Amino acid sequence: MFPLVQRCCFLTPFKLQKLTGPRLLLYGRNQTCWPSLSLPLQRGVCALSRSPSLSPAAVHASKLQAFHTSPAFFKKKTPRESEPKDSSFLQLKDSPKPALYLSLAGLTPFVSVPLAMAIQGTYYPELAFAQVTYGAVTVSFLGGMRWGFALPADSPAKPDWLNLGNSTVPPLLACQALLFKDITPGAIMLVMALGIALHYDVSLLPTYPRWFKVLRVLGTVVMALSLLATVTLKTYSEMQLRNDSNKQQNTKQ
Structure with missing residues (x-):
């Protein structure tokens, strides 16, 4: 059939x-x-021919092709082009000159206070209080800067409770730092406020320019180290006063 x-x-x-x-x-x-x-x-x-x-x-051709074809992991992989990795501090060259110079000049009161006390070998409570006061003003400025970023109509940050509410936290901590009678808890409170403000600017608002983030990190590190240096000099001076008073009491006895 x-x-x-x-x-x-x-x-x-x-x-x-x-x-x-x-x-x-x-x-x-x-x-x-x-x-x-x-x-x-x-x-x-044609219609009844084999597939x-x-x-x-076809089987022999596929076997020969498989025999002469090298596996994928034996093929030579072209190395990826190395992406240029610029240092973070090189990003400061892209920052506007007024922003760079004013930011560096604003760090002068922080650095000069512990440096002057370390050179003279004497702790001055007035200078330490002036440094803490200037630090409170700086922290308040950094907190209010977020309001200025979120209020424009074309800003990527919305003026919601998160942005506007978080910007009030650093000024509140700065005000609390001025209420302490002792310089040590006030300086520590300012260091915490500086860290919170830096976290807001670097992590929560990624739309800031790269040079501004690098400038913020550099400024925060310098301010925090200056405040901690003042606290260290205060503690060292108090220890010296205690040792001197103990020596005087021992000589009288």
């Missing part, structure tokens, strides 16, 4: 079908090739 269907549909001679039938079986078993007889069959019987995935020639 099958040879009759092939003869009627594809108009191939019956003798040729009888001859090519066994030849095709031999081709599948013994892998022998009959190009002279299989060529007319391929022209006439490339099942033909032995």
Whole structure:
């Protein structure tokens, strides 16, 4: 029945079908090739030809291709182009000159107070209180700066409770630092306020320029170290006064 269907549909001679039938079986078993007889069959019987995935020639071709193709992990990988990594302090060159110079000049009162006391070897409570007062003003300025950033209409920061409410935290801590009678807790409170303000500017507002973030980190580190240096000099001077008083009491006895 099958040879009759092939003869009627594809108009191939019956003798040729009888001859090519066994030849095709031999081709599948013994892998022998009959190009002279299989060529007319391929022209006439296109729809009933084998799929490339099942033909032995396709299998051998895929094996040869797999043999001559190297695995993916043996292929030479091109090294990625090294991205230019600029130092963070080099970003200060991109900052506007007024912002850079005014920020560095604003650090002078912080640095000059512990430096002057360390050179003279004497602790001055008036200078320490002046430093804490100036630090409270600076922290209040850093907190209010967020209001100025969030209020414009085209600003990426919205004037919501988070932005406007967080900007009031540093001024409140600065006011609390001025209420302490002792300089030590006031200076420590200012260091905490400076850290909170830096966290707001660097982490919570990523739209600030890169140079401004670097400038904020540098300024916060200098101010915090200056306040801690003043506290250290105060503690050292108090220890010296205690030692001197103890020596005087021992000499009187």
